[in-house]
Amino acid sequence: MIVLSNLQKSLGSFRLLIEQLEIQPGEYLVILGPSGAGKSVLLLTVAGLIRPDSGQLFFNGGDVTGLPPEKRDVGLVFQEANLFPHLTVAKNIAFGKRYRRKRAAEIQQRVELLIDMLNIRPLLYRTVEGLSGGEKQRVAIARALSIGPTILLLDEPLGLLDQNTREELRKELRRVHDELRTTTLHVTHDRSEAFTMADRIAILNEGRLAQVGPREEIFTRPASEFVARFLGVENVLDAFAEQDASGRTFLRIGESRLPAPSQYQGRVRFCVRPEDVSLHPHVPPRTEAAASLSGTVKSIEDRGAVLRLVVNCPVGDVVVLCGKQQFLGSGLSCSSSVWLRLNAASIHVLPRPD
Numbered sequence: 001m002i003v004l005s006n007l008q009k010s011l012g013s014f015r016l017l018i019e020q021l022e023i024q025p026g027e028y029l030v031i032l033g034p035s036g037a038g039k040s041v042l043l044l045t046v047a048g049l050i051r052p053d054s055g056q057l058f059f060n061g062g063d064v065t066g067l068p069p070e071k072r073d074v075g076l077v078f079q080e081a082n083l084f085p086h087l088t089v090a091k092n093i094a095f096g097k098r099y100r101r102k103r104a105a106e107i108q109q110r111v112e113l114l115i116d117m118l119n120i121r122p123l124l125y126r127t128v129e130g131l132s133g134g135e136k137q138r139v140a141i142a143r144a145l146s147i148g149p150t151i152l153l154l155d156e157p158l159g160l161l162d163q164n165t166r167e168e169l170r171k172e173l174r175r176v177h178d179e180l181r182t183t184t185l186h187v188t189h190d191r192s193e194a195f196t197m198a199d200r201i202a203i204l205n206e207g208r209l210a211q212v213g214p215r216e217e218i219f220t221r222p223a224s225e226f227v228a229r230f231l232g233v234e235n236v237l238d239a240f241a242e243q244d245a246s247g248r249t250f251l252r253i254g255e256s257r258l259p260a261p262s263q264y265q266g267r268v269r270f271c272v273r274p275e276d277v278s279l280h281p282h283v284p285p286r287t288e289a290a291a292s293l294s295g296t297v298k299s300i301e302d303r304g305a306v307l308r309l310v311v312n313c314p315v316g317d318v319v320v321l322c323g324k325q326q327f328l329g330s331g332l333s334c335s336s337s338v339w340l341r342l343n344a345a346s347i348h349v350l351p352r353p354d
Contacts, residue, residue: 035189040155074153077154081140134169211227222271236269279340288344291347305323
């Protein structure tokens with residue numbers, strides 16, 4: 001287990017403050033956040049390349065806060081592979097052996113497994129100068145994992161790769177993790193990368209953790225408006241929570257009322273993803289399972305198979321993703337009057353800011 005406790009680091013006007021973060025043994029934790037959030041500072045602090053001003057860092061119960069990087073038993077992969085250009089791929093992968101007091105047979109068995117899982121056997125006796133970006137990253141990952149580190153640290157490892165290579169390497173990296181179960185801390189700003197690879201996600205903003213949880217929870221139940229918007233939830237809207245005579249709490253959205261958790265009262269904010277809003281030419285049936293909103297199509301953006309519509313409603317502008325053929329077949333256009341249906345199961349009421 002990796003534990004960060006009250007870890008603080010100031011760099012100019014930036015301040016990193018991680019009050020408590022635990023990474024479970026064998027877990028794949030992704031640190032996700034915008035540029036400048038402190039993701040790389042956090043990762044380099046765990047690696048020992050940046051010394052914290054205060055706080056503690058524990059690996060498997062041992063305090064490693066004051067240890068240099070070479071004594072922390074970590075594997076580190078950066079955005080650029082940083083391989084030795086004068087060495088072959090095989091020698092690059094084997095480079096870390098001299099610094100690890102582990103049995104040669106054990107390391108070699110692990111190396112052979114990594115070579116096959118990362119599809120680099122045909123490259124072993126080539127120098128790295130002629131390798132593609134994806135091939136270099138595969139070699140860098142194999143080198144970092146070959147000596148069986150306590151934790152693998154990945155700093156935007158796929159950031160410089162083209163889309164197809166990035167998707168291939170995502171699958172391979174996750175497959176390697178599922179086989180070896182090396183505790184992994186992966187830094188990225190790419191939401192889809194985080195969602196496809198992580199067991200849990202930690203959202204970092206301005207040096208602080210905004211939310212930590214399983215990936216499904218992070219994407220469906222964001223803890224704040226910042227998290228919702230950062231994760232691509234374009235619809236953050238106003239509603240009103242009220243109780244009826246029987247004490248049941250409802251969320252009033254326009255003229256609709258939906259059952260709501262009892263802790264909410266008064267003006268609230270809620271979020272719903274564009275793909276969870278459906279478009280109708282006529283008013284849909286009113287039920288407690290969905291809210292209906294009337295509006296006017298404000299803009300239409302063609303995104304290939306789908307259209308991104310902005311519909312002006314009494315609660316504000318609502319973004320909708322609609323199938324192109326469905327929309328064109330409806331006879332609707334910009335300035336058309338429409339109805340929107342928001343399913344209750346897709347609506348998440350945001351906690352009040354402290």
